[in-house]
Amino acid sequence: MKFRGFREATVLIALAAILAISEGIYFRDKISWQSPIPASELVTVDQARAWGDGAIWVDARPDEEFAQDHVPGALSLNEDRWNELLPQFLPNWSPEKRVVVYCSAESCNAARDVAKRLRDEAQIKDVFVLQGGWEEWLKKK
Amino acid sequence: MKTSILTLTLSSFFCVAARAELKWEQNTIELHPGIGDKQAVAHFKYENVGKTPVHFKSVKASCGCTTTQTQKELVNPGEKGEIVATFNIGDRIGQQMKTVTVQTDDPVPAQATTVLTLKADIPQALELKPNFVYWQSGEEPKPKKISIKAAKEFPAKNITVKSNNPNFEAKVKARAAGEWTIEVTPKDTSRVMIAPLTIETDYPKGAPKSFNATAQITNPPGAAPALRPSPAAPPAPATTSTPAAISSPAAGGQR
Numbered sequence: 001m002k003f004r005g006f007r008e009a010t011v012l013i014a015l016a017a018i019l020a021i022s023e024g025i026y027f028r029d030k031i032s033w034q035s036p037i038p039a040s041e042l043v044t045v046d047q048a049r050a051w052g053d054g055a056i057w058v059d060a061r062p063d064e065e066f067a068q069d070h071v072p073g074a075l076s077l078n079e080d081r082w083n084e085l086l087p088q089f090l091p092n093w094s095p096e097k098r099v100v101v102y103c104s105a106e107s108c109n110a111a112r113d114v115a116k117r118l119r120d121e122a123q124i125k126d127v128f129v130l131q132g133g134w135e136e137w138l139k140k141k
Numbered sequence: 142m143k144t145s146i147l148t149l150t151l152s153s154f155f156c157v158a159a160r161a162e163l164k165w166e167q168n169t170i171e172l173h174p175g176i177g178d179k180q181a182v183a184h185f186k187y188e189n190v191g192k193t194p195v196h197f198k199s200v201k202a203s204c205g206c207t208t209t210q211t212q213k214e215l216v217n218p219g220e221k222g223e224i225v226a227t228f229n230i231g232d233r234i235g236q237q238m239k240t241v242t243v244q245t246d247d248p249v250p251a252q253a254t255t256v257l258t259l260k261a262d263i264p265q266a267l268e269l270k271p272n273f274v275y276w277q278s279g280e281e282p283k284p285k286k287i288s289i290k291a292a293k294e295f296p297a298k299n300i301t302v303k304s305n306n307p308n309f310e311a312k313v314k315a316r317a318a319g320e321w322t323i324e325v326t327p328k329d330t331s332r333v334m335i336a337p338l339t340i341e342t343d344y345p346k347g348a349p350k351s352f353n354a355t356a357q358i359t360n361p362p363g364a365a366p367a368l369r370p371s372p373a374a375p376p377a378p379a380t381t382s383t384p385a386a387i388s389s390p391a392a393g394g395q396r
Contacts, residue, residue: 061205078231079233080229083232083353086272093359094277095275095277108203108204121273123271124273
């Protein structure tokens with residue numbers, strides 16, 4: 001009787017394992033992975049705030065969200081209108097400034113993409129992504 | 142009368158598994174929009190291969206740049222349909238990956254949530270590296286270079302460059318077919334100023350495209366940004382706020 005329960009548990013675990021492995025094989029090409037942002041490119045709200053005037057805040061969210069509310073002093077720079085907004089951002093930048101880019105939340109990719117373009121295309125250094133984005137900034141407001 | 146745990150678990154599993162299933166033709170769609178395309182549209186087709194109706198609980202795109210359209214909320218057994226995901230390209234370039242998360246009332250967790258992926262490879266007509274060159278105030282006015290490369294799909298033969306600020310001189314040198322170098326030299330770096338550079342191509346014939354880069358003399362370290370137009374200003378079209386703060390319509394991209 002004692003062994004019966006053990007046997008049943010083993011069968012259930014084996015079945016679960018078979019199902020999990022089958023699903024893993026079936027969906028192997030269907031899972032999207034994105035490498036995490038390196039820690040050196042991330043900044044917390046507290047750290048970014050401590051930079052004071054030495055930081056330029058960049059809002060990578062769509063125009064409508066920026067229009068609703070944004071970090072005071074932030075500049076809008078999103079990929080919907082990148083070619084139009086970048087020239088508005090550049091006059092505010094100088095080499096000693098750090099750039100803090102944010103989007104809606106931890107899960108959004110817009111800040112990461114905008115930060116990458118600033119580094120790659122404009123070759124601007126010291127560009128950081130705000131951890132937790134706008135949501136986190138609101139929490140610590 | 143004793144019912145084993147195994148029998149109970151297996152029977153409840155098979156009852157649930159046989160209930161409903163939405164089968165997707167493709168979970169990932171790769172799109173190859175052309176230069177200048179505004180949208181990339183993916184059609185994710187499905188069929189209810191189960192025995193009971195499936196309800197869509199939610200269909201959410203990963204970014205505001207993607208909109209989704211479902212034809213129906215209820216899919217009866219044997220019924221087919223599609224979810225249309227429209228990715229608004231905007232000024233994006235390169236590899237883009239957007240997801241659409243579909244949630245149904247299917248009781249099997251693995252089948253209740255499906256992540257559909259839209260991949261788009263957006264060509265960049267003219268690659269400018271970098272699209273921004275700068276000198277710090279007082280720095281020696283040495284020339285700086287912008288490397289330009291045309292995409293295969295954008296067979297421009299020649300380009301010309303125009304500096305919109307007389308303090309900056311810009312010259313084009315051809316390197317190879319579809320490749321050029323622009324050399325930008327400021328006459329004077331003592332004052333903070335900005336120069337939009339307009340790069341004109343000869344393609345396509347009849348309506349050739351132009352692109353923009355920016356050259357700038359930045360303020361010395363520690364100084365307040367002299368060119369700052371309006372920090373919290375909403376994204377309005379570029380305007381000139383000071384004689385030096387000339388804004389260009391685009392930088393490194395198509396107009």
